[in-house]
Amino acid sequence: WRCDFDDALTEACDCAERGGSPRDGGRVNWKHAGIAGLAVVPVIAMLSYGITHDPKAIPSPLPGKPAPAFVLATLENGDSVRFAPTNGGVTVLNFWASWCLPCRDEHEALAMSARTYTPKGVQFYGVLYNDTPDNARKYLEDMGGWGYSTLLDPRTYVAIDYGIYGVPETFFIGRDGRVAYKQVGPVTVDLMNRVLEPMLRGEAVTLK
Numbered sequence: 483w484r485c486d487f488d489d490a491l492t493e494a495c496d497c498a499e500r501g502g503s504p505r506d507g508g509r510v511n512w513k514h515a516g517i518a519g520l521a522v523v524p525v526i527a528m529l530s531y532g533i534t535h536d537p538k539a540i541p542s543p544l545p546g547k548p549a550p551a552f553v554l555a556t557l558e559n560g561d562s563v564r565f566a567p568t569n570g571g572v573t574v575l576n577f578w579a580s581w582c583l584p585c586r587d588e589h590e591a592l593a594m595s596a597r598t599y600t601p602k603g604v605q606f607y608g609v610l611y612n613d614t615p616d617n618a619r620k621y622l623e624d625m626g627g628w629g630y631s632t633l634l635d636p637r638t639y640v641a642i643d644y645g646i647y648g649v650p651e652t653f654f655i656g657r658d659g660r661v662a663y664k665q666v667g668p669v670t671v672d673l674m675n676r677v678l679e680p681m682l683r684g685e686a687v688t689l690k
Contacts, residue, residue, distance in 0.1 A: 544661040549575075549653065550643035554633035557610065557618055563633055565607070567659025572681050573605045575653040576669075577641060579613040580621035582649045588668035593628035595674040602682060606630035611641055611649045656681055663687045 551566045565573070576592060578585040596606045610618050610632055618632055635641055644653060647666070654663040654677050663677050677687050 544645060544653070545664050546660060548659050549573075549655045549661050550640070552640045552643070554609070554635055554640060557615055557632040557634055563607070563631060567655065569605075569659070570657055571603055571605055572599075572657060572678065573607070573653075573655040574599075574674075574678075575607050575609060575644075575655065577609045577611045577644070577646050577649050577651045579611045579649050580617040581613065582611075584668045585650045586625065588650055588670070589625050589628065591669050591671045591674060593626070594671055595669075595678070596629045599674075599678055599682075600630070604678060604682070608632040609635050609640060611635065611646060612638065654678070654681060654687070657684070663689070 549565075549567045551564075553562055553564045555562055565575075574592075574595070592606070592608075596604075600606060606628075607630060608628070615634060622628070622632070633640075638646075644651075650668055652665040652669050653661055654665075656662040662681055665673065665677075673689075676689060680687055
């Protein structure tokens with residue numbers, strides 16, 4: 483903490499540094515010291531919140547609400563993909579990056595799930611986040627691909643619309659165009675099954 487936060491805090495710090503011999507005629511200016519103390523309280527509260535709360539637990543405003551529409555070019559050939567929540571299908575939207583180690587952990591689960599659920603009508607998309615097309619192509623070569631399109635979001639407009647805090651994050655969008663579930667962190671095959679099976683049956687997703 484810096485003693486030059488403001489005049490009040492400076493005076494309080496001066497008092498502390500001189501062992502309680504303040505400038506104001508040998509008396510502690512309790513009014514100023516009190517103001518400085520009050521200024522510290524919210525900062526301490528914010529630090530405490532950051533230390534004791536999991537950043538993954540940040541609530542998302544999207545589950546239960548319509549998924550944002552977008553038009554993005556594909557990594558593979560530059561064709562445009564138009565997504566609208568009124569498409570009427572189940573969609574999995576995974577935000578990832580080549581520099582993201584947890585994205586590597588979930589790669590096989592996504593590839594396996596795409597092979598299982600694409601024939602059942604589920605549409606899979608990967609959205610590249612804060613990365614370059616060349617890096618993405620190298621990553622997919624190394625990892626063996628995953629059988630569905632990667633979309634380019636160079637200005638992160640779509641990521642902003644979806645409220646992305648980091649990668650990986652995966653959105654499961656139902657036939658009604660609403661976000662049924664959001665996964666922060668890597669997905670697993672088990673999680674994909676537990677989310678997609680009820681969605682395909684038209685049921686609510688209730689993970690425990």
